[in-house]
Amino acid sequence: MANIHKSDYQIAQQQILDGIISGEFDIENRKDLGPLIPIRLFQALRMVALGSNVEDILGQGAPSLVYHSGQSLGLAMGQLAAANIDKDLETYVGKIKLLCRQLSIGLVVPDKVDLDAGILELRVDECVSCAGIHNVSAPICHFEAGMVGGIVKTFFNRNVKATETKCNALGDKTCLIRVDLL
Amino acid sequence: MSNIHLINTRKSNSGEIDSILRNLMSTQGVTAAAIVDSDGFVTHIQRDSEINTDAIGASVQVVFGAAARSAQHVGHHSTNMVICENTEGYILSTPIEAGFILAVVTQRDALLGRVRFELKETIPVLKKLFNNFLSN
């Protein structure tokens, strides 16, 4: 039997994803504080640990890393949502919307679906990453763009390119992610 | 208001970009040549064998970004090329425009000066192609 070595981060990732897939949000060792955290703590992790700190080290490579991280989560969520739905897009989107709401990622709303042109646009209202953030010069939700890309990629089993074209932090009131099927 | 411009280089100059990548592939020892956008997405690729394009695209951006940051820390200003020397070959990456990067993967027997020369001579043309496209 092949001995596949997993790093500690990979072991933790597996446990977190298993927790999400199980739909069980209670968590051990958090008897008093419970499973929820303030959104600002998440944003600190997202915009500082996985944002400005990564940017300090990686410069222009930072958005790629964040996008890729989001895509990994999106692929896992996609696999969860795609189970037992017989490739029905509407059911798939419904499950994704529910999952994003349960995880407080945001309220996902399909804005445009043009499969002939290979373009989908999904709105993420109340986006967890940029809520309450203002005056940036470019969209900052690369994680969500990657996540949506991963979700769409899983369903269509095709390479995709997801781009955030509107961002709440830019004053757009919502985040809009355009996905091109390739 | 979003200042994002969707750059779909697939729809313009794509044939010429592919020709340039094919030309790089004809250099001894080169096994893959790709263009990676600022999100780490591979927009164009020519290759001898299967490559995980998602992973290589993101890695190229991350490695180039880290190298460019290191260069800034020691006052070297902009980075023109990053060369990774590996046991089985080299990975060379060079910036084009607007965060796009040209990356080339080689075997160990590639002549480093030859590949580097090709990249250095190719970049000005790619810059013009991308500038043309971005200004249209």
Next chain:
Amino acid sequence: MHWFESQLAELNQLAEDYLQSQQLPGANIVNASETIRNKRKQFMEAVQNLVDKVGKIKGISACAAYHDGLILAQSQNMPAIDAFGATVQDSVRAAQQGAAMLGLGDIEQIVIVGATNKVAMLNVGPLVLCISSPKQINLAAALSQAV
């Protein structure tokens, strides 16, 4: 003009043609791109051909071409290519400084003669052609005959 001189002249002309192709007006970059690529290919193929031919000449130990001290083309019998590259870069830099002080003009050739072997370095366009042989070999004579 003997054989090697004519080969060098041809190579220099191809290098010049390549340089000229890069000056083409950029109105149609797609066409210009192909022209530039083809000119570079012609130049590089000629470099490799010359390196191969010179490497086969009786009395010549090895031949290689370098760009910024990195190997670009080599004959089959090329030992210590990285050491050659380092020597090329060091020698060219030192010679350029000396040439500037002495008003020699652009460097065309550098020859290093050791007790056992010698190395000649010749500038060709953006490259340096490097030829090594035993010390006693008369390079001009060895390179005068077509391979």
